[in-house]
Amino acid sequence: MSLEEQKKEIESLGLKIEEKKKAKSEEKLLPPLPNAEIGKVVTRFAPNPDFVIHIGNARPAILSYEYAKMYNGKMILRFEDTDPRTKTPIKEAYDLIREDLKWLGVKPDEEYIQSLRLNIFYEIAKEMIKKGCAYVDKSGDESKKLLSNGMAPPNRNSSPEENMEEFEKMLGNYYKEGEAVLRIKTDVNHPNPSIRDWIAFRLIDTSAHPHPIVGDKYVLWPTYNFAVSVDDHLLGITHVLRGKEHELNTMKQEYIYKCMNWNMPNYIHFGRLKLEGFIMSKSYIRKIMSENPGNFLGYDDPRFGTISGLRRRGILPESIKEVILEVGIKIGDAKLSWTNLASVNRKKLDPIADRLMFVSKPVKVTVEQPSCIEAKIPLHPDKPERYRIIKVCNGDEIFIDENDLKLKKFRLMELANYEYKDGMLKFVSKGVQDARKEKLQIIHWVLAKDSKQMLIREPEGLQFKDYNGIVENYITNYNKNARLQFLRFGFIIIDNVNPLIGFLTHR
RNA sequence: GCCGCGGUAGUAUAGUCCGGUCCAGUAUGCGGGCCUCUCGAGCCCGUGACCCGGGUUCAAAUCCCGGCCGCGGCACCA
The missing domain is CATH 3.90.800.10 (Glutamyl-tRNA Synthetase; Domain 3)
Incomplete structure (x- = not known):
């Protein structure tokens, strides 16, 4: 199958999953908005373009968009860049925010920039x-x-x-x-x-x-309160969804509405959203980036809770949307657990990620077997028609994980059963039935002459846990940003092709 | 300090407005089983919570009061 065909395949599969998920999240409806009329709801997402957005900002963005959609209304993107001095906007941030929103599937109907007004x-x-x-x-x-x-x-x-x-x-x-x-x-x-x-x-x-x-x-x-009140009114905003840090601002803004005899929009304030184990604070990210130049990969470093960071780490936009909708519009704070996000993401990744073998702690061993064996290994367990063939002959060298080698006797997945003796991998039998009978562990392996080195980096707080491993040469069929599952290792995303570097999205 | 708002299992959420149908539902996590040539996914079973103390009531997660804890705000920031 050509790469093009593969892409189509994945797309068609991805679409199906999308549909399935939609059906599911439609079950979990957002609570109704107060005073909302079909076709008349106008919401807005109003970021300050002084930095990229993080998952906490994604909450008002996604909810504003989803509610507008739910009521057949419209959603406005408004850049609030009225402080050139203490919160100086960054020129690139406008586009970066547009990009992040697009990636999240948030499609504003209109866009305004306050400095132009x-x-x-x-x-x-x-x-x-x-x-x-x-x-x-x-x-x-x-x-x-x-x-x-x-x-x-x-x-x-x-x-x-x-x-x-x-x-x-x-x-x-x-x-x-x-x-x-x-x-x-x-x-x-x-x-x-x-x-x-x-x-x-x-x-x-x-x-x-x-x-x-x-x-x-x-x-x-x-100032913020003046510009917001005027624009919310002029742009016809009916429902403002924002964090509870704005509760007092709502009171301040009321004076403008009263003076001008305007109707106030409906306000919904929700609590803070944190992603466990991730840095979200703009100022802190900026600080550590400038203090340790070279230690971070950019505002999209997978160790950051920025939207671009999560994207680079391999999180799917649908996963972010799902957890945000789950959290909803409660006033109380929410700490999203990484396990939860990872689990949501894993389920979406599972049907679309091809399986490859990667040995994280490689030990090279030589096989001893009577004849050559061809392993026909499916790229995905549910799609046996897509596979690659790996031929192993007597005297070939194979990489096996150091921990697996301790098992002494095991089955090399889709190949044959072996025993590790005298520093050699000795052929025992071929059939998977034999392995089952003996309850042999099925392990992954990489044929040395058909392999590539690959660095997999696992984000751990502010550090990376690095695995300098060996992966099947077949990986050269994939491009940057391809999402794969390394068997018995975890889901990864390719960040760089030459040299091969990937991030462990999650196990 | 002052003002405001919250507190349901490890995490997130449903229920709280309009008390009984909630000995509290769901997801995730965890434990066990099934399935599978992955330590992934799927299926099944189990585990686990109404912050505390009073009050009102035949009846309270739901109403009232007090306490404790948490959060937000108190800018010529957004």
Whole structure:
């Protein structure tokens, strides 16, 4: 069978599995959304493009997409890149996030980039100033102090006209960073100090901190809560699915909706999602990568909990989707166990991964047998029509795992039964029945003259456990990213073809 | 410290709103068996949980109060 045919085969198989799984996950429906009407639900996934996304971000992304689909609505991707200074967006991150979403099967209907919408935010800000809902505050830390004591900053009662003039000055580069902010009038006595007249716009010196998309074109930038409220409304978002770290933001945003007389979307806040044993934190990943350059393979290092890391490790997007749907929208935190993800993934991999033999602790032994034997070994136990033939003759050298050799007597899978004596592998009998009768262990093996060296790396926390082993030469029929099962070893993914390097996805 | 929110087996989740059908379902893990020329998959059996203490009630995982534990927020970050 040609490689092309094989691919088709796998695809057709993969599709079947997909269908099977779909039927299953349709049984497990997501709970209904409040106030949701078929055809009218609009959700959004709004990442900050300052890094790649991880499995925790995948939760709002997948749920937003799935709910939109469930209600025949639409889902919007919105890049929230309104801080060129402390959370500076990375130019490449926009595409990397798009790629990760595509891989996850999340297909947004529309896409927006907030840094390209600043004029819209300015217009809404002006409306709010006219309505007396916002004011320009030039008192810096003094205002902060006053507010924390429940008192009004000096400019709080300026007229809309005065504020408009000041706002234009902010826009016109009249003030420097830190000299003026636009505040939303809330309640200076609100029990939570951070809600008291929160800041909607601040000045950022973009000549010193250029934005990756708009450079130094703008100095006046909206804060998260302002930009989010305006865009959620303007883009017609009906349901916001986000982490519980935003609960307070929802309260802040309410003031905008009230002032503008807009209807608030429905909010669903869920808990934090962690993947046991994986690093997810952007800042920590960045830190260890810069502290140990050369020790990590990139943001897609299989030891990281990033989407690209899991992909590179060999996890299937359907597996991620399945566990995310399983976790659902509970407010409580969830620690996904790796065993669980691995088990879900294994079941999806099992029918599509070809089986090959790889000896992780190879010992070379010579066989002694009366004649040549041809082993016809299926590439997959369920598909006996796809196979390779390995011919073994007297005097050939074979690699066997050091632990298996201790068994002394065993069956080489699909070949024959042998006894290890005097440093030689002596032929005993051929039939598998004999092996069964004697309860011989069936072990894997690799014919030396038909083999390749391969490095398999098992991610273990921040380390790799490396296996410098020997694999069948047949592996050259597969490309980078091919997923295989090495018999009695585990599921692997080919990361590099020359030299041969793979990652152990899981056992 | 202050504000808010949670706590079902090792892990994840169903049930909690509208108390009885829950001596708590499912998946995974673990133990055993079957099947299989893999230590994978599949099939079967088993194991294992309502944070603690009070209260309300004929009846509480479900309602109320207190405690303990955990999480989130308290930015000119998102």
